[in-house]
Amino acid sequence: KLEKLPESLDPKNVPLGEAVLRHLVYSVGKDASHAVRRDWCAALSLAVRDRMVDGWMDTTRRIYKEKAKRVYYLSMEFMIGRLLEDAISNMGLTAEAKGFFSEHGLDLQEILEAEPDPALGNGGLGRLAACFLDSMATVGVAGMGYGIRYEHGIFRQSFQDGWQLEEPEDWLIFGNNWEFHRPEVSYPISFGGSVQQDAQGKMVWTPSERILAGAFDTPIAGWQGKHVNTLRLWSARSAETLNLHQFNQGEFMAASRQQVLAESITKVLYPGDHTAEGRELRLKQEVFFTSASLQDLLHRFLLDNKDLTALPKHVAIQLNDTHPAIAVPELVRLLVDEHDMEFVQSFEIARGCLNYTNHTLLPEALEKWPLELIERCLPRHLQIIREIDNLFAAEIRAKFEGKDPAPMQAIDPHHGGWVRMGNLAFIGAKRVNGVSALHTELMKQTVFKDLHEVYPDRILNQTNGITPRRWLKECNPGLAELITETIGEDWVGDLSHISELVPYAEDKAFRDKFKAVKLENKKRLAAYIQSEVGIKVDPTALFDIQIKRIHEYKRQLMNALETMALYNAMKADPKAGWQPRVKIFAGKAAPSYTLAKLIIKLINDAAKVINNDPDVDGLLKLVFLPNYNVSAAEILIPGADLSEQISTAGFEASGTGNMKFALNGALTVGTLDGANVEIKEHVGDDNIFIFGLEADEVAARQHGGCQPWVTVAETPRLQEVVTQISSGFYSNGDTERFKGIVDNVLAHDYFQVTPDFQAYWDIQRKIDGEFKDQDTWQRMAVLNTANMGWFSADRTIRGYANDIWKAL
Numbered sequence: 001k002l003e004k005l006p007e008s009l010d011p012k013n014v015p016l017g018e019a020v021l022r023h024l025v026y027s028v029g030k031d032a033s034h035a036v037r038r039d040w041c042a043a044l045s046l047a048v049r050d051r052m053v054d055g056w057m058d059t060t061r062r063i064y065k066e067k068a069k070r071v072y073y074l075s076m077e078f079m080i081g082r083l084l085e086d087a088i089s090n091m092g093l094t095a096e097a098k099g100f101f102s103e104h105g106l107d108l109q110e111i112l113e114a115e116p117d118p119a120l121g122n123g124g125l126g127r128l129a130a131c132f133l134d135s136m137a138t139v140g141v142a143g144m145g146y147g148i149r150y151e152h153g154i155f156r157q158s159f160q161d162g163w164q165l166e167e168p169e170d171w172l173i174f175g176n177n178w179e180f181h182r183p184e185v186s187y188p189i190s191f192g193g194s195v196q197q198d199a200q201g202k203m204v205w206t207p208s209e210r211i212l213a214g215a216f217d218t219p220i221a222g223w224q225g226k227h228v229n230t231l232r233l234w235s236a237r238s239a240e241t242l243n244l245h246q247f248n249q250g251e252f253m254a255a256s257r258q259q260v261l262a263e264s265i266t267k268v269l270y271p272g273d274h275t276a277e278g279r280e281l282r283l284k285q286e287v288f289f290t291s292a293s294l295q296d297l298l299h300r301f302l303l304d305n306k307d308l309t310a311l312p313k314h315v316a317i318q319l320n321d322t323h324p325a326i327a328v329p330e331l332v333r334l335l336v337d338e339h340d341m342e343f344v345q346s347f348e349i350a351r352g353c354l355n356y357t358n359h360t361l362l363p364e365a366l367e368k369w370p371l372e373l374i375e376r377c378l379p380r381h382l383q384i385i386r387e388i389d390n391l392f393a394a395e396i397r398a399k400f401e402g403k404d405p406a407p408m409q410a411i412d413p414h415h416g417g418w419v420r421m422g423n424l425a426f427i428g429a430k431r432v433n434g435v436s437a438l439h440t441e442l443m444k445q446t447v448f449k450d451l452h453e454v455y456p457d458r459i460l461n462q463t464n465g466i467t468p469r470r471w472l473k474e475c476n477p478g479l480a481e482l483i484t485e486t487i488g489e490d491w492v493g494d495l496s497h498i499s500e501l502v503p504y505a506e507d508k509a510f511r512d513k514f515k516a517v518k519l520e521n522k523k524r525l526a527a528y529i530q531s532e533v534g535i536k537v538d539p540t541a542l543f544d545i546q547i548k549r550i551h552e553y554k555r556q557l558m559n560a561l562e563t564m565a566l567y568n569a570m571k572a573d574p575k576a577g578w579q580p581r582v583k584i585f586a587g588k589a590a591p592s593y594t595l596a597k598l599i600i601k602l603i604n605d606a607a608k609v610i611n612n613d614p615d616v617d618g619l620l621k622l623v624f625l626p627n628y629n630v631s632a633a634e635i636l637i638p639g640a641d642l643s644e645q646i647s648t649a650g651f652e653a654s655g656t657g658n659m660k661f662a663l664n665g666a667l668t669v670g671t672l673d674g675a676n677v678e679i680k681e682h683v684g685d686d687n688i689f690i691f692g693l694e695a696d697e698v699a700a701r702q703h704g705g706c707q708p709w710v711t712v713a714e715t716p717r718l719q720e721v722v723t724q725i726s727s728g729f730y731s732n733g734d735t736e737r738f739k740g741i742v743d744n745v746l747a748h749d750y751f752q753v754t755p756d757f758q759a760y761w762d763i764q765r766k767i768d769g770e771f772k773d774q775d776t777w778q779r780m781a782v783l784n785t786a787n788m789g790w791f792s793a794d795r796t797i798r799g800y801a802n803d804i805w806k807a808l
């Protein structure tokens with residue numbers, strides 16, 4: 001009877017401003033005259049959330065009614081960024097919100113910036129998951145994100161004398177206005193103990209540790225709020241309550257020991273991007289959210305289905321890399337141990353639902369857990385993994401005479417015994433995909449070569465994408481308005497329409513407007529740089545930006561070395577008519593990654609020298625912005641002229657920053673790596689700057705053993721810079737400080753900086769020339785924006801839905 005609420009309660013019938021004021025007073029408990037920006041931010045968030053709830057319930061009701069196939073996206077990371085501007089835009093409330101606040105002399109932009117940025121991810125993988133949530137809700141997939149509600153996301157980065165400092169990130173300190181706590185949704189997660197066989201021969205696991213997973217739901221509205229899906233994040237708490245007796249004895253620590261231990265599981269995100277640290281707590285985090293998610297989706301399935309053999313018809317599960325790969329034995333365990341199903345049938349059901357996406361080929365990023373740890377923490381899962389390996393081996397022996405299954409199995413008995421999560425995920429999945437065409441081919445030729453031979457149709461490609469809502473409509477309103485006034489607004493919901501801009505590349509008037517928008521964005525970025533690091537940059541200079549996690553394969557070092565060589569050349573002849581450049585870096589290094597942290601220090605030390613040298617004032621500035629995150633990217637990307645995508649070919653699985661820059665009218669300088677290859681195919685060879693060794697050449701050199709010191713000696717500009725660095729030129733004469741970098745480059749140079757340096761220098765000089773011819777440059781820039789339609793995450797999600805999930 002209460003299904004349909006009285007009209008008067010429908011938030012759509014209350015002007016947004018009134019709803020904001022009502023929440024300010026009755027939800028936030030502040031009156032307008034004393035409210036600060038954060039209070040208005042909270043009130044506006046609650047008012048906008050109200051508008052999403054009806055759509056949310058409608059979507060849920062529709063999914064149940066239509067028995068739509070459900071998609072569950074399991075990810076250890078969701079780098080969702082601030083949600084308010086995105087929700088306002090997707091719900092079509094931007095104008096109304098702007099109007100209300102300017103009416104009251106308040107600036108909506110300032111209120112939006114009062115929202116904390118929930119950095120629940122490290123980098124590409126986490127942000128992709130967030131873009132996918134937006135696209136699944138926009139395209140109308142019944143998709144649900146499952147992850148961890150970390151109390152602390154990726155660390156806050158600051159610099160002390162140029163060195164990276166890490167501090168805990170505190171996104172929840174003022175509460176979270178978007179989530180709904182679901183205390184009634186709670187699942188037990190078990191660890192340790194032992195497994196016995198009962199009289200009926202059934203395996204019974206008696207865990208030594210049990211904690212509870214509690215659900216927190218965040219509504220995810222798609223474009224125009226047509227569909228509102230759910231992001232369910234799990235938080236750990238103890239199954240036991242406080243030990244009151246101990247507490248009264250004053251043993252406060254002992255009394256809350258269980259609570260502290262349990263809550264530590266969802267306390268903080270592991271900051272390792274590409275380095276599997278192999279810590280027990282990390283394994284527990286992976287098991288915790290995976291088990292809670294599988295228990296929850298089975299519970300939901302059984303609400304209106306009885307026959308678990310039908311699960312694959314109604315449910316598709318996507319494993320975001322190997323981090324939730326324990327899902328393979330865990331789903332089998334739940335079906336066998338808790339639903340009394342037969343082992344082989346349970347494995348078939350699990351394999352019918354599970355799909356695995358690989359995001360990296362870096363050996364150190366491929367997770368493998370010590371057998372003894374799995375034995376100790378997950379004795380029942382290990383039994384099941386062994387049975388899966390046996391089933392797999394039998395299948396291989398049956399199908400491939402004389403083929404040894406051992407190298408492909410999950411368990412590697414050698415070197416003390418390991419469980420290889422990549423193999424486990426591959427064996428337990430129906431489909432395995434890479435994230436760019438090149439990466440998927442390399443997966444077949446390298447890490448999964450033998451598995452690909454035995455399962456030739458299992459691997460397919462789904463090239464990454466980005467949501468055009470956050471990464472154009474919201475972060476670059478100037479360009480969005482220009483596009484909409486030129487070709488209408490259909491591009492927001494369907495980015496393939498943006499190709500209607502192609503003819504305007506030939507339209508001088510349009511190019512000038514395009515350029516004017518870019519200049520405004522560069523001025524905004526210049527103000528941000530001034531406020532963040534106190535460096536004044538000229539918005540008419542060429543803004544050359546490299547923003548991403550710091551990693552040797554992403555080659556921030558090669559960019560820094562080229563910058564130092566440019567500095568030398570400018571100093572040698574300041575009047576040579578140089579194209580003024582602002583080199584902008586940003587990105588975090590994993591705290592344990594010393595070489596990456598040393599590269600940050602080198603760039604900061606070089607900046608001190610270059611930015612204070614009057615000889616190159618107005619010609620060259622070097623900036624390293626602290627604490628790069630989603631919100632910073634939303635200011636940096638619209639203000640870029642040049643996008644640095646210079647990874648060692650074969651190492652960047654896809655990249656997604658490359659897509660964001662090109663969509664916002666920046667030109668790419670890059671290698672034929674990851675999705676750069678496909679960006680080149682779509683924007684055209686003349687509208688991108690490609691250089692360097694290709695993946696097969698890199699592989700040949702890495703296996704062939706190269707002599708980087710010889711290459712340096714043969715590359716004068718590089719030699720000069722390397723000599724300067726090792727002589728202490730950038731370190732007040734301290735010849736030791738950057739020894740780690742110099743020795744590494746000269747001796748190993750595994751990531752091929754030395755052989756690619758000259759080509760990189762040459763193409764940068766070519767770019768100087770091209771930028772001077774602004775008409776040509778703007779034509780190329782318009783053609784980049786106009787040809788990026790395919791890189792919408794809506795296209796990617798439709799690919800997953802049609803080729804993998806069968807869910808549309």
Ligand SMILES: CCc1ccc([C@H](C)CC(=O)N[C@@H]2O[C@H](CO)[C@@H](O)[C@H](O)[C@H]2O)cc1
Pocket residue numbers: 122123124125126128272273274275276277321359360365366367435464652653654655656674
């Ligand atoms: C276990 C530690 C760990 C943590 C995160 C990861 C991620 C897979 C690293 C990552 O973010 N990979 C990036 O994924 C993006 C989305 O597909 C790609 O665009 C990037 O090329 C890839 O580096 C590996 C290992």
